[in-house]
Amino acid sequence: xxxxxxxxxxxxxxxxxxxxxxxxxxxxxxxxxxxxxxxxxxxxxxxxxxxxxxxxxxxxxxxxxxxxxxxxxxxxxxxxxxxxxxxxxxxxxxxxxxxxxxxxxxxxxxxxxxxxxxxxxxxxxxxxxxxxxxxxxxxxxxxxxxxxxxxxxxxxxxxxxxxxxxxxxxxxxxxxxxxxxxxxxxxxxxxxxxxxxxxxxxxxxxxxxxxxxxxxxxxxxxxxxxxxxxxxxxxxxxxxxxxxxxxxxxxxxxxxxxxxxxxxxxxxxxxxxxxxxxxxxxxxxxxxxxxxxxxxxxxxxxxxxxxxxxxxxxxxxxxxxxxxx
Amino acid sequence: xxxxxxxxxxxxxxxxxxxxxxxxxxxxxxxxxxxxxxxxxxxxxxxxxxxxxxxxxxxxxxxxxxxxxxxxxxxxxxxxxxxxxxxxxxxxxxxxxxxxxxxxxxxxxxxxxxxxxxxxxxxxxxxxxxxxxxxxxxxxxxxxxxxxxxxxxxxxxxxxxxxxxxxxxxxxxxxxxxxxxxxxxxxxxxxxxxxxxxxxxxxxxxxxxxxxxxxxxxxxxxxxxxxxxxxxxxxxxxxxxxxxxxxxxxxxxxxxxxxxxxxxxxxxxxxxxxxxxxxxxxxxxxxxxxxxxxxxxxxxxxxxxxxxxxxxxxxxxxxxxx
Numbered sequence: 001x002x003x004x005x006x007x008x009x010x011x012x013x014x015x016x017x018x019x020x021x022x023x024x025x026x027x028x029x030x031x032x033x034x035x036x037x038x039x040x041x042x043x044x045x046x047x048x049x050x051x052x053x054x055x056x057x058x059x060x061x062x063x064x065x066x067x068x069x070x071x072x073x074x075x076x077x078x079x080x081x082x083x084x085x086x087x088x089x090x091x092x093x094x095x096x097x098x099x100x101x102x103x104x105x106x107x108x109x110x111x112x113x114x115x116x117x118x119x120x121x122x123x124x125x126x127x128x129x130x131x132x133x134x135x136x137x138x139x140x141x142x143x144x145x146x147x148x149x150x151x152x153x154x155x156x157x158x159x160x161x162x163x164x165x166x167x168x169x170x171x172x173x174x175x176x177x178x179x180x181x182x183x184x185x186x187x188x189x190x191x192x193x194x195x196x197x198x199x200x201x202x203x204x205x206x207x208x209x210x211x212x213x214x215x216x217x218x219x220x221x222x223x224x225x226x227x228x229x230x231x232x233x234x235x236x237x238x239x240x241x242x243x244x245x246x247x248x249x250x251x252x253x254x255x256x257x258x259x260x261x262x263x264x265x266x267x268x269x270x271x272x273x274x275x276x277x278x279x280x281x282x283x284x285x286x287x288x289x290x291x292x293x294x295x296x297x298x299x300x301x302x303x304x305x306x307x308x309x310x311x312x313x314x315x316x317x318x319x320x321x322x323x324x325x
Numbered sequence: 326x327x328x329x330x331x332x333x334x335x336x337x338x339x340x341x342x343x344x345x346x347x348x349x350x351x352x353x354x355x356x357x358x359x360x361x362x363x364x365x366x367x368x369x370x371x372x373x374x375x376x377x378x379x380x381x382x383x384x385x386x387x388x389x390x391x392x393x394x395x396x397x398x399x400x401x402x403x404x405x406x407x408x409x410x411x412x413x414x415x416x417x418x419x420x421x422x423x424x425x426x427x428x429x430x431x432x433x434x435x436x437x438x439x440x441x442x443x444x445x446x447x448x449x450x451x452x453x454x455x456x457x458x459x460x461x462x463x464x465x466x467x468x469x470x471x472x473x474x475x476x477x478x479x480x481x482x483x484x485x486x487x488x489x490x491x492x493x494x495x496x497x498x499x500x501x502x503x504x505x506x507x508x509x510x511x512x513x514x515x516x517x518x519x520x521x522x523x524x525x526x527x528x529x530x531x532x533x534x535x536x537x538x539x540x541x542x543x544x545x546x547x548x549x550x551x552x553x554x555x556x557x558x559x560x561x562x563x564x565x566x567x568x569x570x571x572x573x574x575x576x577x578x579x580x581x582x583x584x585x586x587x588x589x590x591x592x593x594x595x596x597x598x599x600x601x602x603x604x605x606x607x608x609x610x611x612x613x614x615x616x617x618x619x620x621x622x623x624x625x626x627x628x629x630x631x632x633x634x635x636x637x638x639x640x641x642x643x644x645x646x647x
Contacts, residue, residue, distance in 0.1 A: 255530030
């Protein structure tokens with residue numbers, strides 16, 4: 001691990017104004033990712049995972065806070081500098097069916113970023129680059145002139161990956177890249193993403209709602225609830241010692257593929273995500289939390305370090321360890 | 326069962342036989358395009374007109390053959406005896422109708438003898454049963470969350486207490502926490518009403534937590550069928566089942582790489598002469614491409630692979646329910 005993180009957010013906020021009030025989609029998220037590392041982000045739908053990913057690469061303007069790339073805040077960049085920046089940060093979208101232009105062939109789709117960023121000086125080198133990219137992601141060269149609708153989900157997602165790789169990025173936001181795919185195809189794509197990370201030292205922000213996938217691919221995991229980070233820990237630590245009641249609930253809700261009695265689902269969490277519009281102070285999970293006390297709803301709960309690199313925002317742990325705003 | 330289009334004939338379901346006992350839940354597991362939904366649509370007889378055709382076999386419901394039943398007979402069966410839950414709760418409800426009315430509609434069709442008062446009371450009961458306050462029955466689908474919408478869909482399906490419930494990926498569109506709630510509810514209702522369930526899914530976890538028996542579907546065929554215990558703890562498996570297990574990221578083991586099945590599903594417009602999995606099978610021999618594998622069976626656990634260690638069994642050809 002090098003000294004400065006590749007990408008870092010400080011108190012990043014994104015609010016949407018709605019007729020009913022301010023929607024806190026991303027509320028004060030601070031995180032850092034080092035080169036070649038993966039940070040997994042998990043949470044239920046509507047908790048702000050995707051918004052976080054988009055704000056981090058400036059597809060959406062942030063309401064407050066900073067995103068630092070190698071120590072420089074690029075949210076303040078002007079258009080020209082941002083265009084340079086776009087070569088460094090890329091995104092793979094969730095739905096391989098909707099994120100590819102149906103009227104472009106595979107090679108045209110992959111060529112698009114090369115053209116926009118003027119990477120290849122002539123047609124010949126561009127064709128060569130496209131062939132290389134297709135080879136890297138495991139697409140047969142004969143598919144170059146096919147259209148996305150002719151291909152299955154796994155192959156389409158490979159096109160999305162090739163498109164993101166075209167500009168040789170150092171950081172890729174993977175927004176649920178495998179949740180639309182079948183398990184056997186999912187495994188192929190996950191292996192591909194890990195191979196690419198090994199060979200190009202790319203950092204990932206891996207957004208998913210599937211905890212078993214995130215464990216497999218992440219070095220560190222952040223659990224989000226209604227726009228806030230409730231727990232952040234190295235992957236193994238999080239699964240071994242889940243500290244926040246929400247993390248516990250998420251883990252126990254996963255149906256385990258085993259019929260042994262000890263693997264039966266238990267402690268199913270009640271209720272649903274409350275509204276992220278004008279949230280009340282205090283812990284946002286309190287309404288569903290089996291351990292909630294009156295202290296939980298009185299004030300904001302800061303992240304507390306309970307073990308090396310293991311941060312939790314819960315009143316249960318507030319007395320122990322040192323505080324981190 | 327086949328789909329006939331101008332270009333080609335798609336052989337979606339090829340000789341699938343299974344039975345579901347009363348109060349039992351059977352899981353159908355397989356990848357996208359394996360023919361799981363086609364099986365369910367065939368049973369409901371909801372295949373697209375003129376395109377989807379049942380070309381052979383029988384569907385027995387409570388001993389009666391419903392394969393050739395007419396449309397009006399099917400209308401009586403649907404919702405009354407057999408119900409189906411569709412994958413996407415967001416699109417299977419009528420957006421311009423109050424949810425209470427949508428539940429009442431089923432009763433109106435199948436229980437014409439009920440008075441208005443009785444129907445209202447029954448609707449309230451059903452809503453309470455699925456954990457939605459009865460006061461909310463005058464709201465529209467968009468006012469509910471995904472999990473609640475799916476519960477309303479289940480309520481509609483169960484309104485007449487059918488014998489058989491076909492659930493086509495009922496929780497795939499939901500979050501894990503909500504999925505757990507819905508599965509728990511379905512398990513509870515199964516016990517309370519004694520409904521048989523056919524649960525279609527691609528998630529082994531869901532199957533393990535809810536099903537008594539499991540059938541693994543590949544390219545429109547059953548490749549393995551047995552109790553949930555046989556499938557998860559049994560000693561002998563079809564290579565495809567093994568492959569599926571290798572693809573699941575295991576929560577309890579830190580493994581470096583997953584072991585996916587190489588390749589893709591075969592083209593469903595071409596009917597394989599031999600074993601349909603042979604192309605992707607690591608153990609395939611020349612004979613696998615030539616001849617259909619025999620069924621091998623031990624204590625009701627059937628594996629359709631010639632390299633299975635189980636003794637050979639006679640194959641039953643009927644599709645049965647109840």
